[in-house]
Amino acid sequence: MIASSFEYFAPTSVDEALALLSEHGDDAKILAGGHSLIPAMKLRLAEPAVLIDIQRVEGLKGVSESDGTLVIGALTTHHELESSNLVNQKVPILAQTAGEIGDVQVRNKGTIGGSLSHADPAADWPATILALDADLKIVGSGGERVIKATDFFEELYTTALEADEILTEVHVAVPAENTTGSYLKLHQVASGFALTGVAVVLTKSGDICENIAVGITGVSDVPYRASEVESALAGRALTADNIAAAAEKAADGVDILEDIHASEAYRSNLAKVYTRRAIEGAAS
Ligand SMILES: Cc1cc2nc3c(=O)[nH]c(=O)nc-3n(C[C@H](O)[C@H](O)[C@H](O)COP(=O)(O)OP(=O)(O)OC[C@H]3O[C@@H](n4cnc5c(N)ncnc54)[C@H](O)[C@@H]3O)c2cc1C
Known part of the structure; x- marks a missing residue:
C-alpha cells in the first residue's frame, strides 16, 4: 500500500528538530532508519501529517x-x-x-x-x-x-x-572484567523478530554468581527484567541444577502474550528454556 501524504522536513540540528516537533505536535513523527515507521505508514497503521527526518542531525551517530x-x-x-x-x-x-x-x-x-x-x-x-x-x-x-x-x-x-x-x-x-554476557533468541521465521529473546549479564567469582541481570523480550507486551530469576541465582553456585531452577521463574508474574505466532503456554516455556540456555552461555 501507499502511505498517506505528509510534509517532510530534514533538520540538521537537535534544536531545529525539537522546534519542528513543538510546532507540529501530535501531527509529527521522527523518522530515523524508517524500518518500523515506513512499513506502519504503508499499512496506514500510522498516518503522521509531518515527518521529521533526523538522519542529517549532527552528533547522533556512532x-x-x-x-x-x-x-x-x-x-x-x-x-x-x-x-x-x-x-x-x-x-x-x-x-x-x-x-x-x-x-x-x-x-x-x-x-x-x-x-x-x-x-x-x-x-x-x-x-x-x-x-x-x-x-x-x-x-x-x-x-x-x-x-x-x-x-x-x-x-x-x-x-x-x-x-x-x-x-x-x-x-x-563497561562491565567489570569478570562479567560476561549472552543474548539468545528464537527467531520468528517470517520476520526474524524475537518470539523470545533473553539477554543475560553475569558477574562471576569462581563458580559463584555474584550478580546477574536478565532482560526478556518477545514474551510480554513490555520487555522486562526477570527479577525472580536474578534473585534465585545471585550469590549461589552456577551449577546446572541452580541455573535450571532459577530459569523456571523466567515468566513468573508476567502477563504473557498470545498471538498467531505462539500460545501463552508455548511462550512461557520458551522464556524458561531460553533463559536457562542464555545463563549457561554467559556462565561458560
Ligand atoms: C523486515 C524487517 C525485519 C525486522 N526484524 C527485526 C528483528 O529481528 N529484531 C528487531 O529488533 N527489529 C527488527 N526490525 C525492526 C528494525 O530493527 C527497525 O529498524 C527498528 O525497530 C526501528 O528503527 P528505525 O531506525 O528504523 O526507526 P523508525 O522506523 O524510523 O522509527 C520508529 C519509531 O521510533 C520513533 N523514533 C525513531 N528514532 C527516534 C528517536 N531518536 N527519538 C524519538 N523517537 C524516535 C519514530 O518516530 C517511530 O515512531 C525489522 C524490520 C523489518 C522491516
Missing part, C-alpha cells in the same frame, strides 16, 4: 567511550554496533544482539534509537539494554533528562518519551 561508559548515538545502526571494534571489545553482548536483528538490509538502515523508541514487543534491543542497566538520554523542549532503561518501556509500543522529545544517546557502563 559509539565512543567516556569515563568507562559507552556512549551510543541514537542514530547508530544495528550494523555499526555489530561491527564496531570498540563495542566488540568492551560490551560484546551489544554486538551479539545487533547481529541477531532482521537481515542485512534491516541492520544497515535500522537504528538503536529507533528500535528503543518504537518499543515493538518483539524487538531485540530492549532485552539487552535492560540487562545492561543502560541509561537513555532524552532531549525535549523542556531540556535534557536521563532515564533508566528499566523506567523507559511503559506499555505496548509506548515508552516514557513525550511527544516533544527525542532520544539522543544510550549510555552503557
Whole structure:
C-alpha cells in the first residue's frame, strides 16, 4: 500500500528538530532508519501529517567511550554496533544482539534509537539494554533528562518519551572484567523478530554468581527484567541444577502474550528454556 501524504522536513540540528516537533505536535513523527515507521505508514497503521527526518542531525551517530561508559548515538545502526571494534571489545553482548536483528538490509538502515523508541514487543534491543542497566538520554523542549532503561518501556509500543522529545544517546557502563554476557533468541521465521529473546549479564567469582541481570523480550507486551530469576541465582553456585531452577521463574508474574505466532503456554516455556540456555552461555 501507499502511505498517506505528509510534509517532510530534514533538520540538521537537535534544536531545529525539537522546534519542528513543538510546532507540529501530535501531527509529527521522527523518522530515523524508517524500518518500523515506513512499513506502519504503508499499512496506514500510522498516518503522521509531518515527518521529521533526523538522519542529517549532527552528533547522533556512532559509539565512543567516556569515563568507562559507552556512549551510543541514537542514530547508530544495528550494523555499526555489530561491527564496531570498540563495542566488540568492551560490551560484546551489544554486538551479539545487533547481529541477531532482521537481515542485512534491516541492520544497515535500522537504528538503536529507533528500535528503543518504537518499543515493538518483539524487538531485540530492549532485552539487552535492560540487562545492561543502560541509561537513555532524552532531549525535549523542556531540556535534557536521563532515564533508566528499566523506567523507559511503559506499555505496548509506548515508552516514557513525550511527544516533544527525542532520544539522543544510550549510555552503557563497561562491565567489570569478570562479567560476561549472552543474548539468545528464537527467531520468528517470517520476520526474524524475537518470539523470545533473553539477554543475560553475569558477574562471576569462581563458580559463584555474584550478580546477574536478565532482560526478556518477545514474551510480554513490555520487555522486562526477570527479577525472580536474578534473585534465585545471585550469590549461589552456577551449577546446572541452580541455573535450571532459577530459569523456571523466567515468566513468573508476567502477563504473557498470545498471538498467531505462539500460545501463552508455548511462550512461557520458551522464556524458561531460553533463559536457562542464555545463563549457561554467559556462565561458560
Ligand atoms: C523486515 C524487517 C525485519 C525486522 N526484524 C527485526 C528483528 O529481528 N529484531 C528487531 O529488533 N527489529 C527488527 N526490525 C525492526 C528494525 O530493527 C527497525 O529498524 C527498528 O525497530 C526501528 O528503527 P528505525 O531506525 O528504523 O526507526 P523508525 O522506523 O524510523 O522509527 C520508529 C519509531 O521510533 C520513533 N523514533 C525513531 N528514532 C527516534 C528517536 N531518536 N527519538 C524519538 N523517537 C524516535 C519514530 O518516530 C517511530 O515512531 C525489522 C524490520 C523489518 C522491516
